[in-house]
Amino acid sequence: MRLTVLGACGAWPAAGQACSGFLVERDGFRLLVDVGYATVPRLLEHCPANRVDAVFVSHGHPDHCADLNPLLRARSLGAARPPRPLPVYSLAGALDRVLALDRPGMLDDAYTLHEFGAGEQWEIGPFRAYTRLLPHWTPNAGVRLEAGGRALAYTGDTGPSPEVVELARGADALLAEASFADEVPEDSRHDLTSAADAGRQAAQAGVGRLVLTHLFPDTDPDAARAAATGAYRGDIAVAAPGLVVDLP
Template sequence: MNGLSVTVLGCSGSYAAPGESCSGYLVRSATTALWVDCGPGTFANLQHYVELKEVDALIVSHQHPDHCAELPVVYNAAKYYMGIQSMRVLATQGVRQVTDVHGDSSDLFGWETISDTSCANVGDIDVLFSRTDHPVETMAMRFDSGGKSIVYTSDTGRGWALSALSRDAGRPAPDLVVGEGTLLAATDDPAIPHLSAAWLAADANDVGARRLVVTHVPPGSKPEDHLAEAGDVFSGEVAVARTGATFWA
């Protein structure tokens, strides 16, 4: 595999729609595999593409269960069934705290705490983090490899912008933005700590993103409506996330 890509392991917002999974993504380069967010159901889907032992790191944006609740399941599978001795986990302090409610996981998980402006390197992928506008500490992230880039917003309200991971950080425009567009014009409310598809699209235009994938669509909302509202605003290629889809930077 050449280039930089993201495969959707789950994309339901807040809870899973029937037959779907919550937030999770597989980011891959030619030599590196990152499991980004591990909401309920994403572990099963991950195994269609890579074995758990082939994952170079788990990266978890925040402690809300729709983004991190598979971690205890991964711990049990890796330690007691798959013979994996250690796994690198980059996450906020809150993610570790809620995971360790089930018991100390440090005998398997090599925890690395991420925070605003943190940087990390995993294989041939560089990762930059930025704290978003969300009720708990939440990290958006940028992946750079081989001259290509993907930005994943995780969850955020209007108080954060994509510029934090592009021009404000001295980085070029992202090739691909995978961004939450949870709300529609009819449900948009600045008091809700999530973005509308149109707001996301305008922000992606502002930083000169080339392609946009709208994700975190809640059950009961029609993905095609989120796609249409983003498409009316975004000047580049736009798609809506669906489980199993792969997008290239």
């Protein structure tokens, strides 16, 4: 299993960056996990739009799903012979607004929407996907992807929760939201996570490595990494475009 970071900014993309978007590959199958602002140009550096096999979206905030629109446009309008409809997995209603950006019916043949309830599990290509509802302002599904004896857990956006620990239990890697380094502002503590929180949860879950993502553009990556080491002693990386994590 290979994870390639396309973008990792929280809320809005910093100059030259992109928001949440991750390409997860196994046996030639390409699963795009989240597709936030500016991720499609990064994706196209790795593969054509018509070579994406499926998309999983954690929740409906635009920094996690806005670039679904240009992805579908590229598949629908950019080839003389459009590929088969793209399977897109999301919580019910999460993608209503982004799918309504174009005139009615324009992109209907470009995708097949599979809405799920958090807590469900199913197969996406070679991956077994397990989901959990995690606390956020809008319904957010964390996902655990297993294939070939390896496991990758991804939180989407979430406040600290025992559910994160259960989702990531024994995973080879945890891709964890860490909007802030040490402390989350009081009005967001139920809905967002600090790097220090992510480190504690990674230690409790016994994960093999921790990848911090969704840092706000003004959050210092070095400070975030240092905060996570307060509780977690394993390998820690800060997600940035081009980062590759192999789970052989």
